[in-house]
Amino acid sequence: MRNVNIEDTQSGRRFRMEGGMTVYSAFHFRDAVLAAIPDYGHLEVDLSGVQEMDVAGLQVMLQLKTKCPTTLRFTNYSPAVREVLRYCKLLKYFSDPVPVEEGPRAFS
Amino acid sequence: MNLDDALHTFIVEGRELLEQMEEALLQVEQAPGDDDAIAAIFRAAHTIKGSAGLFGLDHVVKFTHVAESVLDRVRNHQIGIDSDLVAVFLAVRDHLGMLLDRIAAGLEPDAETEQSGQALADRLKAYLDGQPAAGRPENALVERPVCLEQAPPTGGADTDNWHISLRFNPDVLRNGLDPLAIIRYLATFGRVAHIVTLVDAVPGLTDLEPEDSYLGYEISFHTDADKATIDSAFDFVRDDARIRILPPHSKVSEYVQLIRDLPEEEMRLGEILMGCGTLTPAELDEALRRQEAAADGAPHPIGEMLVEQNIVHPPVVQAALDKQKQVKEQKSAEGSLIRVNAEKLDEHINLIGELIIASAGTSLIAQRANIPELSEAAARLSRLVEEVRDSALTLRMVQIGATFNKFQRVVRDMSAELKKDIRLEISGAETELDKTVVEKIGDPLTHLVRNSLDHGIEAAAERIARGKPAHGTIRLNAYHDSGSIVIEVSDDGGGLNRERILKKAIERGLVKPEQQLGDDEIHNLIFEAGFSTAEQVNNLSGRGVGMDVVRRNIMALRGTVEIQSAEGMGTTMRIRLPLTLAIIDGFLVGVGAASFVLPLELVVECVELSADETQAAQGRDHLNLRGEVLPFIRLKELFDISDPSQPAVDPADEEGFGDGRAASGSSGDTATAVASDPELDFMLHPVRRENVVVVQYAGHRAGLVVENLMGEFQTVIRPLGVVFNGLQGIAGFTILGNGQVALILDVAGLVHRVATRDRRLNAGVSFAMSE
Structure with missing residues (x-):
C-alpha cells in the first residue's frame, strides 16, 4: 500500500492517495478504505496526490461513494482526477455533498 | 500486455506504415490517379493517428490529423495530387519518422521538431481552402459534403449529435486499453456533448475486481467527421467492447433497436438516451410504443427491417468492407509471419553450426568403427542435420525488394537536387539473401546509386545531344548465380571515361605511364582510395571517398564488385555476394598434411594432372583443358606446404582424411610386390598424383592443384582472427569431424590472382583483391 497514506484525525480516518489510481493500484486503495469502514465514523479520501487515474480508479471511487454516501468524503481533487470526472461527466455527482437518493446514476 | 511492449509495437508498426506511405507516395507521383495508393497513404496516416491517440501522444495526433484531413480531401478528389503535394507529404512522412524516433528514444519533441512540424502543418493547412489555420480542434476537420442519408429523414430524431453506446468487456483494462483514452481521443475530432457513465454493472465494493472494467458509456457526440472516422476510434477495442454508433437524425426505430440490444433495463435506457439529449421525451414515447407493437405484431421481413432501420449506409458499408479486407490481409500476414528476435535466430544458427561439426565427428567415428548399423544411423543423422541446416538458413533469408525500394526516395530527392x-x-526484387548481408549492403548500394545519379547520368541537354532519351534511367537488379547473389546497379549515362581515369592514375602514381592496362583494370582504378575524376566536387559525391569504402565493405562480406562500362552508353556495377555468411556446402581437399575447403558451388570439375601435362605446361602453370587454356595455382607452393615423408603415410593424416589413403595403407604389402609395374605403383601411391579442381568465379576459371580430393563437407565458416586479416587467399577456417582445422580458401581472391598474375608480374602494380 505504498501509495495510500493513513492519518487519524479527531473526526475519523483520513487517506491520502499518492501517485496513480490505476488498474495497478486501485486494488490497494479499495482494500485500505474497505478495512477502515466498520471502525471509523468518518472517512476522508484526499485525492490531491493523485497524478493519474483510469477507469479502475474511477470504479472504486464510485463504489465507495455508493457504499458510504454520508460517511465518506472525497476531498482535494487533483487535476488528473478532475479531468477524468469531467470526461465522464461525473464532476457534479462527486461534488454533490448530499448523495442522490436513487443511486450512483448521474447526468451532467 | 505491458505498456512499454505496446508502445514498442506501435513504433515498429508506425515505421512500417511510414515505409508503405512513402512507397505509395512515390507511386502516386508516377500515377496521380491511383486511388489504391492514395487510400494506402490515408490508411497509414489514419492508423498512426489512431494508435498515437491511444498512447496519449497528442503531438503526433495533432500533426497527423492535419495531414489526414488533407489526405481525406485528396481521397475524395476534392484536391488533386501533384508532385508539390507529394513533396509535402514526403516531408510529413519524414517528420512523423522523426517524431517516432524521438518517442522510441523516450524524448519529448524539442523546439526544432515542433517548429518544423508547425511549418509543415501550415503548409498542409493551405490545402484546406481558407479554413482557419489554428483554433479549436474541430476547425481542423474536413467539412464533409452533407451526405444524403444524413439529411433529416421524416420520423428521425431531432438531435444533430451522434449517439455512441459503449459497453466494454471486463478484460479491457487488463489488455492495456483505457476506455477513458478512447473518449479522450473522440474529443480530438469532435465535442462530447453529453456522456452518461453507467455504473449499474459495478458490483458491490467487496466483490469489485479492480482490474475489471464495469462501466458503460452512452455518449452524445457532436462532430463533422463521418461514421467511418468515428468508427475507427474504436479500432483497438473492437474485440473488447460492444459498440453501437447511431448517426444524427437516426430513425426512432434505430434507437429502439439500440435500447433492445443493450443489457440494461429498457426503461432505464430510454431515460439515459433522454438524459444524453439524444431523444426528446416524445421520441422516447414513440420508441417505446413501437417496441410494444413490434412485440405483438408479426415480424417484419428482414429486408424491410434493414431498410427501415437505415442500416444500409453506403460509406459505412464501404468502410466495413475495407476494414474487413484489411483485417483479412493482416490476419493472413500475421498468420504466416512471426516476429523473432534476430539474436535468437543467430543463436539458433550458431547451434546448428555446432551440430554440423558434431555430426561430422559422429560420422567419422561410425566409419572407423565399421559397424554397418552405426554407419547407417550416422548417415541418416547427417542427412537430417543437412536438412535442418538448409531450413535454418532459409529463415534468415529476406527479399532484397525492401532495400531496393528505399532507393526510390533517394533517386527522387537527388534527381530533384541535381535537376536531372x-x-x-527495379527488377529481381524477390531475390532472397541473408538478412545480415541485406543490412550491410545498404550503404555500399547507396554509394553506387549516388555515384550513378551524380556522375553517371548526364544533364538532359547532353543526353539529347547524344541521341538518348532526356530522362536518365537507373536500374537495380538482383539475381542468383551459382551460390552467389548478384546485385547490379546500372545507369544509361556517360560511362567511365577511360582516358581521364588513366590520366588521373598516372598523376597519382598508381600506374606508370608506360604500362598497358586492359579496360577492366582501368575501371578498377576507381576503387583506389581517394580516387576521383569528378571535375566538380559537390555535396553528394565526387570527393574521392566512397568507392574504396564500397569495395572494402563488399569484401568484408566475402563479395566482390566489378565494373562494366561502355563510354557514352552507361555503367554497370556488379556486386557479387555469397548467399549466406554462416554455413556453406564445402569441398574438402588435401595438400600434404593440410586440408582446405572450397565452396562447393564454385567447383566446376576435378581433373587429374598427369605428369605429361605438367611437362607440357613447361613450368608456366597453364593447363590444356579440352583445348582451353586453364591457368592454375599449386596450393602446395602458394601456402608453402612441406611434403609429408614419402611414401610412408603419416598416421595423423590418415585419421584426418581417411578416403584417399586408406587403400594405400592397407595394401602396403602388395605394393612392394608389384613395385616394378609403374602403372600399378602409380595407382597404389595416389599421393603422388595431383588433381586439379577447376573453380569458376565471376566468369573466370582457374585450376587449383591439390593432392587429395576428399569430397563434400558441410562447412561452418569461422572467421579468422584480426591478426590474420591481411592474409590473402584464405577466407576463414572450419573444424573437421576429427577436431582438426581446415582453412577455407578465398576462391574469388585466388581466381583473381590467377587472372591477373601475368600482368602483375610484368607491371609491378598489384591489383590483388585486398590492399
Whole structure:
C-alpha cells in the first residue's frame, strides 16, 4: 500500500492517495478504505496526490461513494482526477455533498 | 500486455506504415490517379493517428490529423495530387519518422521538431481552402459534403449529435486499453456533448475486481467527421467492447433497436438516451410504443427491417468492407509471419553450426568403427542435420525488394537536387539473401546509386545531344548465380571515361605511364582510395571517398564488385555476394598434411594432372583443358606446404582424411610386390598424383592443384582472427569431424590472382583483391 497514506484525525480516518489510481493500484486503495469502514465514523479520501487515474480508479471511487454516501468524503481533487470526472461527466455527482437518493446514476 | 511492449509495437508498426506511405507516395507521383495508393497513404496516416491517440501522444495526433484531413480531401478528389503535394507529404512522412524516433528514444519533441512540424502543418493547412489555420480542434476537420442519408429523414430524431453506446468487456483494462483514452481521443475530432457513465454493472465494493472494467458509456457526440472516422476510434477495442454508433437524425426505430440490444433495463435506457439529449421525451414515447407493437405484431421481413432501420449506409458499408479486407490481409500476414528476435535466430544458427561439426565427428567415428548399423544411423543423422541446416538458413533469408525500394526516395530527392530527370527501375526484387548481408549492403548500394545519379547520368541537354532519351534511367537488379547473389546497379549515362581515369592514375602514381592496362583494370582504378575524376566536387559525391569504402565493405562480406562500362552508353556495377555468411556446402581437399575447403558451388570439375601435362605446361602453370587454356595455382607452393615423408603415410593424416589413403595403407604389402609395374605403383601411391579442381568465379576459371580430393563437407565458416586479416587467399577456417582445422580458401581472391598474375608480374602494380 505504498501509495495510500493513513492519518487519524479527531473526526475519523483520513487517506491520502499518492501517485496513480490505476488498474495497478486501485486494488490497494479499495482494500485500505474497505478495512477502515466498520471502525471509523468518518472517512476522508484526499485525492490531491493523485497524478493519474483510469477507469479502475474511477470504479472504486464510485463504489465507495455508493457504499458510504454520508460517511465518506472525497476531498482535494487533483487535476488528473478532475479531468477524468469531467470526461465522464461525473464532476457534479462527486461534488454533490448530499448523495442522490436513487443511486450512483448521474447526468451532467 | 505491458505498456512499454505496446508502445514498442506501435513504433515498429508506425515505421512500417511510414515505409508503405512513402512507397505509395512515390507511386502516386508516377500515377496521380491511383486511388489504391492514395487510400494506402490515408490508411497509414489514419492508423498512426489512431494508435498515437491511444498512447496519449497528442503531438503526433495533432500533426497527423492535419495531414489526414488533407489526405481525406485528396481521397475524395476534392484536391488533386501533384508532385508539390507529394513533396509535402514526403516531408510529413519524414517528420512523423522523426517524431517516432524521438518517442522510441523516450524524448519529448524539442523546439526544432515542433517548429518544423508547425511549418509543415501550415503548409498542409493551405490545402484546406481558407479554413482557419489554428483554433479549436474541430476547425481542423474536413467539412464533409452533407451526405444524403444524413439529411433529416421524416420520423428521425431531432438531435444533430451522434449517439455512441459503449459497453466494454471486463478484460479491457487488463489488455492495456483505457476506455477513458478512447473518449479522450473522440474529443480530438469532435465535442462530447453529453456522456452518461453507467455504473449499474459495478458490483458491490467487496466483490469489485479492480482490474475489471464495469462501466458503460452512452455518449452524445457532436462532430463533422463521418461514421467511418468515428468508427475507427474504436479500432483497438473492437474485440473488447460492444459498440453501437447511431448517426444524427437516426430513425426512432434505430434507437429502439439500440435500447433492445443493450443489457440494461429498457426503461432505464430510454431515460439515459433522454438524459444524453439524444431523444426528446416524445421520441422516447414513440420508441417505446413501437417496441410494444413490434412485440405483438408479426415480424417484419428482414429486408424491410434493414431498410427501415437505415442500416444500409453506403460509406459505412464501404468502410466495413475495407476494414474487413484489411483485417483479412493482416490476419493472413500475421498468420504466416512471426516476429523473432534476430539474436535468437543467430543463436539458433550458431547451434546448428555446432551440430554440423558434431555430426561430422559422429560420422567419422561410425566409419572407423565399421559397424554397418552405426554407419547407417550416422548417415541418416547427417542427412537430417543437412536438412535442418538448409531450413535454418532459409529463415534468415529476406527479399532484397525492401532495400531496393528505399532507393526510390533517394533517386527522387537527388534527381530533384541535381535537376536531372531520373527514373529508377527495379527488377529481381524477390531475390532472397541473408538478412545480415541485406543490412550491410545498404550503404555500399547507396554509394553506387549516388555515384550513378551524380556522375553517371548526364544533364538532359547532353543526353539529347547524344541521341538518348532526356530522362536518365537507373536500374537495380538482383539475381542468383551459382551460390552467389548478384546485385547490379546500372545507369544509361556517360560511362567511365577511360582516358581521364588513366590520366588521373598516372598523376597519382598508381600506374606508370608506360604500362598497358586492359579496360577492366582501368575501371578498377576507381576503387583506389581517394580516387576521383569528378571535375566538380559537390555535396553528394565526387570527393574521392566512397568507392574504396564500397569495395572494402563488399569484401568484408566475402563479395566482390566489378565494373562494366561502355563510354557514352552507361555503367554497370556488379556486386557479387555469397548467399549466406554462416554455413556453406564445402569441398574438402588435401595438400600434404593440410586440408582446405572450397565452396562447393564454385567447383566446376576435378581433373587429374598427369605428369605429361605438367611437362607440357613447361613450368608456366597453364593447363590444356579440352583445348582451353586453364591457368592454375599449386596450393602446395602458394601456402608453402612441406611434403609429408614419402611414401610412408603419416598416421595423423590418415585419421584426418581417411578416403584417399586408406587403400594405400592397407595394401602396403602388395605394393612392394608389384613395385616394378609403374602403372600399378602409380595407382597404389595416389599421393603422388595431383588433381586439379577447376573453380569458376565471376566468369573466370582457374585450376587449383591439390593432392587429395576428399569430397563434400558441410562447412561452418569461422572467421579468422584480426591478426590474420591481411592474409590473402584464405577466407576463414572450419573444424573437421576429427577436431582438426581446415582453412577455407578465398576462391574469388585466388581466381583473381590467377587472372591477373601475368600482368602483375610484368607491371609491378598489384591489383590483388585486398590492399
